[in-house]
Each structure stands twice: as C-alpha cells, then as structure tokens.
Amino acid sequence: MPGRVPVCRSADTNSSSMPEIVMYSTAFCPYCIRARILLDSKGVSYREFRIDLESQLRVEMEQRSGRTSVPQIFVGDTHIGGFDDMYALERRGTLDVLLRPEADGGTDE
Numbered sequence: 001m002p003g004r005v006p007v008c009r010s011a012d013t014n015s016s017s018m019p020e021i022v023m024y025s026t027a028f029c030p031y032c033i034r035a036r037i038l039l040d041s042k043g044v045s046y047r048e049f050r051i052d053l054e055s056q057l058r059v060e061m062e063q064r065s066g067r068t069s070v071p072q073i074f075v076g077d078t079h080i081g082g083f084d085d086m087y088a089l090e091r092r093g094t095l096d097v098l099l100r101p102e103a104d105g106g107t108d109e
C-alpha cells in the first residue's frame with residue numbers, strides 16, 4: 001500500500017492503551033508540514049496516510065472526516081480536524097492530554 005507511510009512505528013506495535021494517531025496528508029501542503037512539526041515537537045508516534053500517493057485514501061479521509069482538505073488528524077476514533085483545529089487545542093492546553101492520555105493519568109507505580 002504505497003500511500004500508507006508509517007512514521008516511527010506501525011499501530012500493530014502499540015503495546016499500551018495509547019490511541020493511534022493518524023494524519024491524512026500530502027507531501028508539500030503547508031498545513032501538513034506545520035502539523036508534522038507540531039506532532040514531532042510533542043514526541044508522539046503517528047502514521048501518515050498519503051492521499052497524494054493513493055487515491056483510495058482520499059476517499060477514506062473524506063468519509064471519516066467529512067472534509068476534503070489536508071491534513072486531517074485523528075487520535076483513535078476522535079477526529080481532531082486540520083492543522084488549525086489541532087493548533088487551537090494546543091493553545092487551549094488540551095492537545096497533550098488528547099495525544100498522550102496516559103501521561104495525564106498519573107503513573108501505575
């Protein structure tokens with residue numbers, strides 16, 4: 001599947017309860033680049049589904065999100081939205097909790 005570009009690791013290797021983070025994207029879209037920078041700054045693993053490489057992924061993205069623009073970001077089944085939506089969560093201080101829920105709930109020690 002050429003359009004599914006795992007970044008860092010695949011969902012199959014998730015050993016914790018961390019929800020999978022998925023970003024539907026294209027290579028050079030400025031909003032995708034900003035979204036990558038923000039996600040990378042959070043140190044989280046995520047998968048990119050490149051809709052410019054596989055047209056079926058565009059169909060999937062539009063069905064899941066109801067939108068046509070990239071990026072579209074999901075945390076598990078939760079639709080975050082595009083870059084602006086994700087950045088709004090960051091400014092509100094709620095993005096970290098969404099991306100890393102296990103980090104917010106204390107430790108298991």
Ligand SMILES: N[C@@H](CCC(=O)N[C@@H](CS)C(=O)NCC(=O)O)C(=O)O
Pocket residue numbers: 029030031032068069070071081082083084085
């Ligand atoms: N507000 C959106 C803007 C995204 C956007 O405009 N993406 C462009 C590519 S850089 C796009 O997909 N345009 C095609 C469309 O809107 O259908 C975001 O922050 O993600």
